[in-house]
Amino acid sequence: MKKQWLKKRILIWIRAMISWSCLALILLFLILLKPELTESILYTVIAWSMLFSFFLMLAIGKVMILEPLRTIRKKIELFNDGIIFTEIFKNLEGISPDTDALLLKVHTILDKDKIMENAKQQARYLALQNQINPHFLYNVLESIRSDAIMAGVPEIGKITEALAVFFRYTTSKMESLSTLQEELNNVENYFLIQKYRFDDKLELKIKLPRNDEEILKTRIPKLTLQPIVENAIKHGLEPKVSGGTIVIDIEHSETVLYLSVVDDGIGIEETRLGCLNEKLSRMDANDTSANEGGKGGIALINVNSRIRLLMGDEYGIHILSTPRIGTEVCLTLPYMFEQTEGIG
Known part of the structure; x- marks a missing residue:
């Protein structure tokens, strides 16, 4: 047009x-x-x-x-x-x-470093603008958990504990990188909450390379996996009504970490898929048109931009999808263990 x-x-x-x-x-x-x-x-x-x-x-x-x-x-x-x-x-x-x-x-x-510094300042501003006292929140959730256990409703206590841990991870520390283990733990806590919401209609599988526990120590941008899993639930599985499965598959070479988040949801139409991949090929976290029609995209573009700003333009996200079959979000990241930012 x-x-x-x-x-x-x-x-x-x-x-x-x-x-x-x-x-x-x-x-x-x-x-x-x-x-x-x-x-x-x-x-x-x-x-x-x-x-x-x-x-x-x-x-x-x-x-x-x-x-x-x-x-x-x-x-x-x-x-x-x-x-x-x-x-x-x-x-x-x-x-x-x-x-x-x-x-x-x-x-x-x-200069990318200048972009990152200003993005961090914006994040701090928004955090202050929407600040909730985390200790107050944790204390309230702990009280609810204790009351639920004493009332003989351990399931409520379990979900409340998962919610507290999820908020603690999300709001604590301003570091840009976390270990893969921390990211997976955060996803599992988030998924536990969603399973309760959807009456156990959702299933999460995590596939790791055999005899390779060292991979869990690799460092990736914080809050990389959870927004993608949330996007898969909201736009892939939730419209199915019957629920579905999300698989996180993890592999690596000597220098590159490969992550994929696969769901068996409703998939993405070809035109929409092409538009999303085109946006992902550009480093733009602020393209709100990605969410036209409520079909998702903002979370993926945001994660993709943070990956490329922190790690370099050769890394990022690409999406594969077939309507009524499912979607695979493929992430490429550097396979690294030290706290390094802006390596690209």
């Missing part, structure tokens, strides 16, 4: 207003020459049509020009305040072809 540049919309709107003004002047000139025209039905129709078209053009200008300009202004203010960083490139797109080319070039040459 041809892109509707904001610059072009402004020019078209200005030309339309100029044309309307010329017609209005002509009509006024005719009335001054022949005042009897005001008594004709044709004049009344033309006058009302001119009035209606004027307000219509004002409404079009507000929606197509004024609102986008207000959005751009707000995003620039947030950027100047240090609240957003990489989002500015997406929100300023569409002004003109020259502007888009400039933004693409600036985004490409920006």
Whole structure:
């Protein structure tokens, strides 16, 4: 579909207003020459049509020009305040072809370390903005767990404990990397909560290489697996009603770690799949169009961007899917054990 540049919309709107003004002047000139025209039905129709078209053009200008300009202004203010960083490139797109080319070039040459630092600052800002006292939350969950066990409902106690552990992992530490073991433990806790929600209709399988416990010590970006599993449940298995299975398959070479999250859900249509993979091929965590129609994508793009920012552009996510059969999310990461960031 041809892109509707904001610059072009402004020019078209200005030309339309100029044309309307010329017609209005002509009509006024005719009335001054022949005042009897005001008594004709044709004049009344033309006058009302001119009035209606004027307000219509004002409404079009507000929606197509004024609102986008207000959005751009707000995003620039947030950027100047240090609240957003990489989002500015997406929100300023569409002004003109020259502007888009400039933004693409600036985004490409920006230092990755600077991007990461600003992304961390944004994360800290959002964490403060939405902060919940974690100790209070843990204490409340522990009280619920104890009461559930004393009341003879151990299942509630088990789920509450899993929820507390999940929140503790999610909110604790600001490090960018965790061990694969910690990530898998977090997924298992999250999955335990989801199984309770779906009446045990879900099943999780984790496949590790035989006699290779060392792989569990490899370091990957924190919260890599859980968002992908959540996405598989929400957009793959939940629509099936009958539930399903998620398999996390783990392999590695001497230098590369291969992770795949496979579900036997409803799958993704070919057009949608191509669109998602195209977005994943770009390093863009802020493309909200990925979630049009409520079909998911934002979580995958977010994880993919964090992987590429931390590890390099040669790593990331690719999706394979067949409608009504299932989906496989394939991740490639460096096979490493030390706390190293920005190795790419």
